[in-house]
Amino acid sequence: MATELAGSTGGGTERTGPTDLARRALAPDLARGFLLLFIALANSHYFLRGSEVLGGYPQHGSALDSAGTWLMATFVDGRAFPMFGLLFGYGVAHIVRRQGGAPPRTVRRLLWRRGLVLIVVGILHGLLLYVGDILGAYGALLFAGAWMVRWKDRWLLVIAAMFLVFVSLPTEGSLSVSSDPPDASMLPPDVGTMIVERLQVTPLVALAGPLGFLCPFAIGLWAGRRRVLERPERYRILLWVTAVAGIGLAVLGAHPAALMSSGALDVAGPDVLEVVGPLHDGTGVLGGFGYAALVALLAGRLEARKGPAVRAIAAVGQRSMTCYLLQSVVWTVAFTPFLLDLSGTLTVTTTALLAAATWLGTVLLAHRMQLRGQRGPFEVLVRRVTYGKASSRT
Template sequence: MRGMTATATPPRPTPVSARALGPDLARGGMLLFIALANSHYFLRGATVLGGYPQDGSALDRAVIWLLATFVDGRAFPLFGALFGYGVARIADRQRSLGPRGVRRLLWRRSLVLVVVGVLDALLFFAGDILAAYGVLLLLGAWCVRWRNGALLATAALFLVLTALPGDGSLTISSDPPHAAMLPPDLAAVLPARAQVSLYVALLGPIGFVCPFLIGLWAGRARLLERPEQHRRLLRGTAWVGLGAAALGAQPVALILAGVVDSPARPVLELLGPLHDATGILGGFGYAALLSLLAVRLGARPRPVTTAIAAVGQRSMTCYLVQSVVWSVVFTPFLLDLSGALSVTATALLAAATWLATVVLADRMRRRGRRGPFEALIRRVTYGRAVAGAPAAGPDAGQIGPDHDQNRPTG
C-alpha cells in the first residue's frame, strides 16, 4: 500500500494506562494559567496598560504583579512545547505509516483544530488559539523529519526574533477592549470577530514556533516521559527557565503594577519583547518542573493529582468551557461585567472556572468518558472505530496531538 506497509496496523492513540503523568499534569495545571492570562483582557478602565486597568486597589496591583511575573506569556509557550512534544511522539509511534501517512494523519488533526478554533473565535472568544495551533501543525508536520540540529537552530532564530524591539502587548489606552472582545450587540459579533480571529490564526503561530520545535526535539528524546533519566537537564531547565522568566518579567510587571512610572515608548518597545522572550524560557521551566513533580506524585496517585491530569487529558474541552464562561460573563448584551469586576475578582473568576473544569473532567474520568472535543479529534484522526472505543481504553486526548508516550519503567 502506498505510504503504508502491508503489515502496518491501523493508527491508534496510546491507552490511558500507558500515558505518562508529566505532560497531562502540566497541561491540566497550566489551563489555570491560561484562564488567568485570558480573562483580564475583557476588563474596562479609565486607563488600560498591557490589558490591565490601572485604576484598581493595592490588592489589584499586587495581583497584576503576580500575573505579569508568573503567568502572562509563560503558560502559552508551555502549551506550544507540549504540542510539539505530542507531534514527535505521534510521528514516532505511527512511523509504520511512512512519512506521507504521518503527515496526512497530522493534517487531519490540524483541520479539526482550525475548524473548531475558528468557530470558537467567532462565537465566543476572539483570542482563541486553537486555529493558530492548527495552522502551526499544518506547516509543522513537515518538521518531524528535520534533524535535531535544524530544529534547535530554527528555534533559537525564532527566540531571537521574539526578543527584537516592538511594543508587544504593552500598549496604553483609555478605550474599552476591542469590539471583537466585547461586541456591543448580537449583530456585531461576527463582523467584529472575523478580522481579529483571522489575524490570530495566521500570525499567532509565529510566536509558537520556538516552543513547538523545542517540543519536537524533547519528544524525540522522551524527556518528559522519562524524567528520572534526565534529572540534571530538567532541574537545570527549571532553575534557568523560571529564574530568567521571573527576572525578565520585572520591568514590565513593576510598570503594570504601578510601582514605577511607565517609560517613554522607545523603552516600552524594548521591555515588551524582553518579557515575551523570557516567557518562552519560563514555559520550558514550567514543563521541566512539572515533569519532575510528576515523578514524585506518580509513585502514589492522589485524587487531586488524578483530577488535574484528567483535565490535561481533556484540555481541549476544558479550554473551550473557559471561552463560553468569558462570553457569558463579559459580553455587553449578556451579563456585561467587564466594567464591574476588578482584576482581583476576575482572577478569582478564572480560578473558579478552572476548578469547575477539574470537577467536570474528573467526573468524566470516573464514568469512563472522554471529552466531546477529544472524541471528535480522535474520530477524524484515527477513524470511527477508535473514536467509538471506551474511554478506559485509548487515551482521552487534549488540545492538539495526543501525547503518544509510555509511562516511565524505572
C-alpha cells in the same frame, strides 16, 4: 492544551491509534491540567475595562489589585502559552512515533487532518466565543509541523533559536505593555458586530499565531523524540537546569512590564516600551520551558502515589481542549455586553477569583468524566477526524 495531546505509553510496542487513557504518561497531562489555571488567569483579565489600561490590567485599582497584577504579569502572562506550545510539539512527536514505519506521506496526512479540525474548531471558537482563540493557530502550525517532524535535531534547535530571537526583538504592539482597552471584537455590543469584527480578527490570529509558537513547538518535537518529560530520572540535570534558569530568567525579564502594570513604576516612553514588551515575551518562552521541566520533576515523584487531586488535575490535561473551550463559555457569559456585562464591574482580583473558580469547575468535571472512563467531546472529535475512530475510551 490547544489540542488534546497524546501521552506516552512509557515503552513497549508502538501503536498507530490514540493512547489509552490508562496508559498515558503523567507529566504532560499534569502540566497541561495545572497550566490551564494560568490560561484562565491570563485570558480573563483582558476583558476588563478602565479609564487607563496597561498590559490588559486596569490602572489605579486597590493595593490587592496591584499585587495581583504584579503576580500575574510576572508568573502567568506570556508564560503559560509557550509551555502549551512545547507540549503540543511533544505530543506531535509522540503521535509520529506511534505510527511506527508508516510512510512519511501517511504521517503528514494524519497530522494535516488533525490540523484541519483544529482550524475549523478554532475559527468557530473565535467567532462565537473568544476572539483570542489559539486552536486555529495550532492547526495552522501543524501544516508546517507535519514537515518539521522529519527534520534533524540540529535544524529543530536552530529554528527554535531563530524564532526565540524573533519574538525578543524590539517592536511595538506587545500585549504585555499595550495601553489599548478591549475593542469591539472582545466586547461586542450586539451579535452582528461580534461576527463582523471577529471575521476580521480571527483569521489573522490563526495565521500570525504560529510565528510565536514555532520556538516552543520545535523544542517540543526535540524533547518528545527523547521522551524527556516522561523520563525525569534520566534527564534530571537537564530538567533542573531548565526549571531554575527558565523560570528565573522569566521572572527577571517580566519585572519591568510587571512593575509598570502594577503601578509600582511610572509607564516609560515608547522607545523603552518597545524593548520592555519583547523582553517580557521572549523570557516568557523560557519560563514556559521551565514550568514544563518543573512539572516533569514533580510528576516523577508523584507517579507511584497519585492522590485524588493529582488524578483530577491530570484528568483536565487529558481533556484540555474541552476544558479550554469551557473557559471561553464562562468569559462569553460573564463579559459580553449583551449578556452579563461584568467587564466594567469586576476588578483584577475578582476576575482572578472567577478564573480560579472556572478552572476548579473544569477539574471537578474532568475528574468525574475520568471516573466514568469518558473522554472530552472535543477530544473525541479530534480523534475521529485524525484516526477515523469514534471511541471515547481509546
